Amino acid sequence: MQCARCHRWLFKPAALSGGLPVGPICAVKLGITAPKPKRMPSLLGPRIVVRVDEDQMALFEGVAA
């Protein structure tokens, strides 16, 4: 299935424009659907950093690294 506007391949059309499937970006551009609210990345907020401490218990015991 392809977007009727930009001809990108779609798994599933976001909307139909004149009976033709359109992708989510084109649907927004055509004014069919409202854009999804973007999650505002907070520039000042703490970033989630995955840390592994040296003395942390091994997640997979018995598995030789």
Ligand SMILES: [Zn+2]
């Ligand atoms: Zn499109």
